[in-house]
Amino acid sequence: MSDTHDANDRGDAQVPPSAPPSPVPVAAPEPGSQGIDSRPGNADAQSRVDAARTVLVRLMQELLAAEARVDDQRVADLIEANEQLVVTALREQQRAEAATQALQLEGRRLQAEAEAAEAVLRRQQDLREANERLVLAAVDAQALRDAAERARQRQADFMAVVAQELHNPLAPIRLASAMLGRTDTNEQLLPRAQAIIDRQVDHMARLVAAVQDVSRANAATLGADAVPVDMNALVLAAVAACAPAVSLRQQRVRVELPTEVAWVRGDPPRLVQIVANLLDNATQYSHTYGEIVVAAQARDGVLTFTVSDNGIGITPLAMPTIFEPFVQDSQAIGFNGVGVGIGLTVARALVEAHRGSIQADSKGSGRGSRFTVRLPLAPPPVPGDAARQGPGAAGAGHSLGGRS
16 A cells, blocks of 8 residues: 555656556466465565565556656647747748838839939930020021021122122213213214213123022022933033133133033032033133133032133132122233123022032132032932933043134
């Protein structure tokens, strides 16, 4: 009984039903034994064996109970550790989700700031472009105002020169008229008075024609009359048109043209007038037996043709105003007849109407002059397109004049 109470006192925990104590093995009597010896000595030994068995059983029970408690503790520790891991994982997940949300919010904020900055940059770019357009418009407007002012001033100067030129013949005409009106006028003076009147009237007629030429040239624009023009043939036609004046002064014209046709889009009569005016200028201000060279070449989308002479040249003082109307070099006044000084003005206006440029060069008085015209090349005409070609064929080495 005392052993049982001690076992209950030391181990309050009962063995779980699922783990009943294993039976303590008891050694079976060896073969040939006669069972329990009932002799007094043997009885004492038997009681000690029984007591030992009881202690052994109790120890086994305690060991099993301890193992059960250890297993329960391990299970509890594992459950607790698992719970802690779960809690930790949940907390980490919450922190990760919070961090993700914070990053998403920060990303949205940064994206919003980037979009706002981009919108500001776009507005700034739009403002810059608008400002540039305004500046360009202002510059263009100023350029137009300046051009209009220059045109107005040129027109005013032109009209003043025209008025002066038209006024100059009036004095000789009045003188001739007075001579004719006098009853005592010598009959021999009548033809002289008549010649004065005729000469001044002719001069005024040429002035009026010159004014009309300048007005038409300044108003020239390329419209429906613009067609592809064979400039080689056109130059030859202009040279042929000037042949009478060249022959009269016994001058020589040498033509150097490219072997291939050079096409320019423009108004053929006005293009002919450009070449003819330059040839007339060269003829008028070259000496008898002088030489004039007309050359052309096409390169890099531009037709360049020049009219050169070995005539009286252009002084440095006259060069800046050589294309102005009614302006003549001092050495040119009265040379080879009377000119009104508008041929080069008309040529410049017509060249500019064809989107080209004209330039004058001279090495000085008595050293000849050269006029260079540049016009944009045009593609050849397509079948069915109207094209104008002058008489004759293009080529190099053509000569014209009264002296070879």
